[in-house]
Amino acid sequence: MPTRNSTVTPQGGELRTLLRHWRDLRGKSQFDLSLDTGVSQRHISFIEIGRSVPSRQMLIDIATALDIPLRDRNTLLLAGGYAPIYPDGAWDGPEMHSITKALERILRQHEPFPALVMDRYWNVLMTNRAAPRFFGRFTDLSARKSPRNMLHLMFDPEGIRPFVADWPTVAESLIQRVYRETVGRVVDDKIKELLTSLLAYPDVEPDWTQPKTTRVQSVMPVIPIGFVKDGHVLNYFSMVTTLGTPQTVAAEELRIECMFPADEPTEARHAALLNDDTR
Numbered sequence: 097m098p099t100r101n102s103t104v105t106p107q108g109g110e111l112r113t114l115l116r117h118w119r120d121l122r123g124k125s126q127f128d129l130s131l132d133t134g135v136s137q138r139h140i141s142f143i144e145i146g147r148s149v150p151s152r153q154m155l156i157d158i159a160t161a162l163d164i165p166l167r168d169r170n171t172l173l174l175a176g177g178y179a180p181i182y183p184d185g186a187w188d189g190p191e192m193h194s195i196t197k198a199l200e201r202i203l204r205q206h207e208p209f210p211a212l213v214m215d216r217y218w219n220v221l222m223t224n225r226a227a228p229r230f231f232g233r234f235t236d237l238s239a240r241k242s243p244r245n246m247l248h249l250m251f252d253p254e255g256i257r258p259f260v261a262d263w264p265t266v267a268e269s270l271i272q273r274v275y276r277e278t279v280g281r282v283v284d285d286k287i288k289e290l291l292t293s294l295l296a297y298p299d300v301e302p303d304w305t306q307p308k309t310t311r312v313q314s315v316m317p318v319i320p321i322g323f324v325k326d327g328h329v330l331n332y333f334s335m336v337t338t339l340g341t342p343q344t345v346a347a348e349e350l351r352i353e354c355m356f357p358a359d360e361p362t363e364a365r366h367a368a369l370l371n372d373d374t375r
Contacts, residue, residue, distance in 0.1 A: 111175040132161035165280035219243040261322030331358035
């Protein structure tokens, strides 16, 4: 999990400022970075004080060693005087066509259980048919503008929140997930705004944003989430997938979340819930 004092990437900063920022954020010394990249520590020092101009390939190697997200690698290249190399189009743009088609197949194969694709800020971009049918059993999704945000749906008293079993525990785990699943382990301004808006909901505790290193771990390998319907609790867990070796900014920032029933009674009740067209 990233530290809570993580700062956003300096926008339009000098190359040396950006390199120091990312090296500090990753907790790497110049010597560490030298070992990771094969670039001498002296050369790295000269880059950071502005005495040396790195090649484009050297910047790419440094960015890879520092695990810098693609969006921020483009910023780094621009600061070094080079054109960005990672496409930064819309998630459904032409260069993403093959990926979105693959995502559609993944979502379709997960029927009859909910599956969805979200961006880095938890906005829902794609779903299978089961997802809106399932969540629509608890709240009026048509009343929410697209793209719907899953976190607001879970925290809003007018959304799913009243139907979530043990909501405080689930809400705290979701806030911890926001930190844990940030792209490149960086909490940017929009993530901070999202967290602020979640903390503004009633009965949300500010200390939920703090890591709980002394918490006794559950015997479950995942954190389950239960939804209460007609006096029964339907128990699910989620698996989150990201795209391997993404070559565009949009691809790197996508997450696929698939919900699975955690027990056989939930699987049976789930089927009945989705097949009941009277609800």
